[in-house]
Amino acid sequence: MHNKRKLCDKLTSSFLRKWWVVIVISLILLLSGVLVACFFNAWVNFFIDHHITLKEGGQVFDMWRKPPVQPVIRVYVYNVTNADDFLNNGDKPILDELGPFVYVEEWEKVNLTFNDNGTVTFNQRKTYRFDPDQSEGDENDMVVVPNIPMLSATSQSKHAARFLRLAMASIMDILKIKPFVEVSVGQLLWGYEDPLLKLAKDVVPKEQKLPYEEFGLLYGKNGTSKDLVTVFTGAGDITKFGLVDKYNGMSHLPHWKTEKCNSIAGSDGSLFPPHITKNTTLHVFDKDLCRLLPLVFKDEVDTRGGVRGYRFTPPENVFAEIEKNPENECFCPSGPPCAPHGLFNVSLCQFDSPVMLSFPHFYLADPKLREAVEGISEPDPEKHSFWLDVQPTMGVSLRAQARVQINLAVSQVIDIKQVATFPDIVFPIMWFEDGISGLPEPVTNLLNLATTVPPVARSVLLYVLFIAGLLLLLVSVTCLVRKSGRQETLSLEGTAHYAANDEKKSKSNGQSNGHKYPGSNPGFIPDRP
Numbered sequence: 001m002h003n004k005r006k007l008c009d010k011l012t013s014s015f016l017r018k019w020w021v022v023i024v025i026s027l028i029l030l031l032s033g034v035l036v037a038c039f040f041n042a043w044v045n046f047f048i049d050h051h052i053t054l055k056e057g058g059q060v061f062d063m064w065r066k067p068p069v070q071p072v073i074r075v076y077v078y079n080v081t082n083a084d085d086f087l088n089n090g091d092k093p094i095l096d097e098l099g100p101f102v103y104v105e106e107w108e109k110v111n112l113t114f115n116d117n118g119t120v121t122f123n124q125r126k127t128y129r130f131d132p133d134q135s136e137g138d139e140n141d142m143v144v145v146p147n148i149p150m151l152s153a154t155s156q157s158k159h160a161a162r163f164l165r166l167a168m169a170s171i172m173d174i175l176k177i178k179p180f181v182e183v184s185v186g187q188l189l190w191g192y193e194d195p196l197l198k199l200a201k202d203v204v205p206k207e208q209k210l211p212y213e214e215f216g217l218l219y220g221k222n223g224t225s226k227d228l229v230t231v232f233t234g235a236g237d238i239t240k241f242g243l244v245d246k247y248n249g250m251s252h253l254p255h256w257k258t259e260k261c262n263s264i265a266g267s268d269g270s271l272f273p274p275h276i277t278k279n280t281t282l283h284v285f286d287k288d289l290c291r292l293l294p295l296v297f298k299d300e301v302d303t304r305g306g307v308r309g310y311r312f313t314p315p316e317n318v319f320a321e322i323e324k325n326p327e328n329e330c331f332c333p334s335g336p337p338c339a340p341h342g343l344f345n346v347s348l349c350q351f352d353s354p355v356m357l358s359f360p361h362f363y364l365a366d367p368k369l370r371e372a373v374e375g376i377s378e379p380d381p382e383k384h385s386f387w388l389d390v391q392p393t394m395g396v397s398l399r400a401q402a403r404v405q406i407n408l409a410v411s412q413v414i415d416i417k418q419v420a421t422f423p424d425i426v427f428p429i430m431w432f433e434d435g436i437s438g439l440p441e442p443v444t445n446l447l448n449l450a451t452t453v454p455p456v457a458r459s460v461l462l463y464v465l466f467i468a469g470l471l472l473l474l475v476s477v478t479c480l481v482r483k484s485g486r487q488e489t490l491s492l493e494g495t496a497h498y499a500a501n502d503e504k505k506s507k508s509n510g511q512s513n514g515h516k517y518p519g520s521n522p523g524f525i526p527d528r529p
Contacts, residue, residue: 029469074100095375139186191216242271305444405431
């Protein structure tokens with residue numbers, strides 16, 4: 001017990017106390033390294049989540065409100081070169097693909113209102129400017145295309161009473177309406193006055209009137225949209241960041257069979273919830289698409305500025321027929337027959353016009369659709385697929401090419417002489433690619449900083465903390481052992497020295513007791529008893 005206490009006294013002496021301080025410091029460094037290894041990524045994610053939340057004055061908010069990019073839409077129009085032979089002789093339609101007709105876009109979100117439930121409501125403003133330098137053709141180029149308002153009306157009347165179809169035929173004869181029209185590219189896109197729509201404005205009940213007086217495939221889209229969009233800011237729940245909460249006050253679409261298919265909880269394609277993995281399924285919502293478009297991981301890519309991204313693309317069965325993708329049954333509310341393989345019927349959200357969407361050149365669709373016409377080459381995934389590149393950590397879109405083809409499903413109606421010879425056919429009208437080729441340099445620099453610095457900082461911290469901690473621990477323990485051993489030796493030597501002195505003193509005392517006093521004054525001898 002005495003020896004243990006003696007050892008403790010030695011190890012806690014002021015001579016060795018400084019090495020215990022070094023040991024404590026080394027253990028703190030090692031513990032810090034463990035914490036960095038376990039929680040560093042969580043700390044970085046928390047920092048990212050806090051800073052990307054949409055809030056006034058935030059850098060991400062400013063880029064979201066007015067993106068610092070220049071989107072471009074390229075339009076390709078299928079010009080019908082044998083309309084008369086098709087109608088009169090039953091020849092296969094011959095199409096000539098014209099374009100691209102290129103428009104430079106500017107996007108901005110206006111009339112923003114922040115709501116108490118962590119959402120923000122706005123109107124989307126998009127402006128389009130024709131760019132002749134990038135275009136192969138002019139807006140004034142004339143094209144022959146199916147008369148979409150007329151063919152929509154005749155297809156809708158297929159199951160109406162016969163006298164109504166005959167009356168429609170008479171009206172079309174009086175107005176000299178034909179199944180094909182010759183219009184300029186600009187008119188086809190942005191609108192032209194159609195006699196059938198003009199007539200419908202006067203005779204159709206107010207509640208059934210169309211919200212426009214002219215017809216154009218992009219009519220009403222050049223300017224500020226009247227649609228109110230509400231999206232989540234990410235405050236309170238980062239997993240909903242950038243997703244649509246309501247569209248014109250509706251949380252779901254009214255068209256399809258199930259709540260899942262009517263969901264609008266997708267992104268507009270510019271921002272997604274952060275921390276995306278290769279197993280994540282992204283969803284994009286667009287009013288004209290009439291549904292959520294799922295996107296799945298395809299590949300890793302390098303984008304402008306050296307930013308690493310994930311490429312997402314729709315699954316190959318996204319527009320598949322029900323036999324190949326049973327989940328699409330909910331998009332066929334009227335029951336079979338449903339849309340052919342590779343087409344998606346959007347008539348319910350396009351005023352009952354028999355509009356079918358597909359990928360350009362009927363990519364991933366039934367080959368018979370392309371074979372029904374001449375002049376459309378085989379689809380090329382590089383030119384006709386739909387893809388989006390996203391930075392997985394931040395959820396920011398880096399590049400995108402949204403490619404969609406607009407088709408008209410025409411039905412033969414015998415009682416209307418103008419289309420009596422028009423066969424049942426899916427007639428391609430045009431296709432477009434809308435997207436961005438990359439982000440500006442300041443944004444890519446910021447993304448590189450945000451995505452490359454944290455992993456490097458984590459590695460550096462781990463190396464510094466663990467190496468410094470281990471070295472200090474090794475040095476301090478070694479020195480502690482050596483110093484304590486040295487002190488033990490010194491203590492033993494000191495003990496021997498004092499023991500020898502004590503022995504000498506003892507001997508000296510013994511001689512005195514024996515009445516021998518060498519070196520003493522012989523003149524002084526004590527009296528003997």
